[in-house]
Amino acid sequence: MITTPHGEIHTPVFMPVGTNASVKSLSREDLESVGAQIILANNYHLYLRPGSKNVKKLGGIHKFMNWPHPILTDSGGFQVQSLKPKITDDGAEFVSHLDGSKHFLSPESATQSQIDIGADIIMAFDHSVPAGATHAFAKAAVTRTHQWLLRCIKVWKNKKQQLFGIIQGGEFPDLLRESAKFVVDQNLPGVAIGGAVIGSDPHQTADTIATIHDLLPNDKPLYVMGVGVRPSDITSVVAAGADMFDCVAPTRLARAGLLYNHESKNERIDINQAKFKLDQKPITNDCDCYTCKNYTRAYLHHLCK
């Protein structure tokens, strides 16, 4: 269990992603009815718009988005990487996807921005190790991530807001273990693990966690970043020892018409397919969620048109 100023979180917990201070297409009531205890928002997006200081002026993110329960913000490091940034030891220079303007995020500014936004849990600004990284590249990213973590900690004053450090290391056990030791030694309220080795393949994710598991504290949550493309990914990652995980997949896939059904290929059906036009079954027979109890595949197919 994790205690925050906005309530307790019982683990293991899946955290729906609401990047832009909104879990797309879902209301607060929808989320509550499904048992969401905590949601994610993103520092990068809110820093650009409406601006972190403006979120603060508007009373903080909980009031801003009408979510009185726990919120976690990601630092934005992961998003910035998709913008082909210039990364130095100082931080990351990148171009806004909104208007092309130049920006710079450092461990200090990313942390201060998250403090202003006001989430219950904030993440360290890290250098995520991409897929296929060489040992040398991964080592540099790990070292940088560690240096950046120390700088994040310096800015972090309000201990009611929990700061989580992030373990990196790519696919290399020596780097993963070195990183785990370093991050755990900072004695922060929680520990996360990220990078491309986490989230894409369930076996690789479980193996990566196993590599460092003996180094982790028993009394603090482990946040495995970006897990949950398939429902079975969640059970396997929990079995591996994860306490917290998030993924854009449930909401993003649903918006494209892909709905989870454990009996189907890839654990999902594509409700857009013409074969569902007259299908009167629910998405999943043994599910007691509001949608499965009240609507047919035919109706959901119709709504996608």
Next chain:
RNA sequence: GCCAGGAUGGUGGAGCGGUCAAUCACACCACACUGUAAAUGUGGUGCCUUACGGCUACGUAGGUUCGAAUCCUACUCCUGGCA
């Protein structure tokens, strides 16, 4: 009944003598989505073929032409106007 306009692939709709199996959109099919630049993106979509290639197609039947979805004639059916 007369006059005018029109009939193109699952649908809408381009094309107006050769580079047309036919722009494009939709629909359909497949694939992809990890700490959301994503209610998005990529590919395919007449028939046969792995491919090369072949075959059948632009309302119906003829005609002109080296060559017709494109021009001409008749017919059928739609739409608008006049009676």
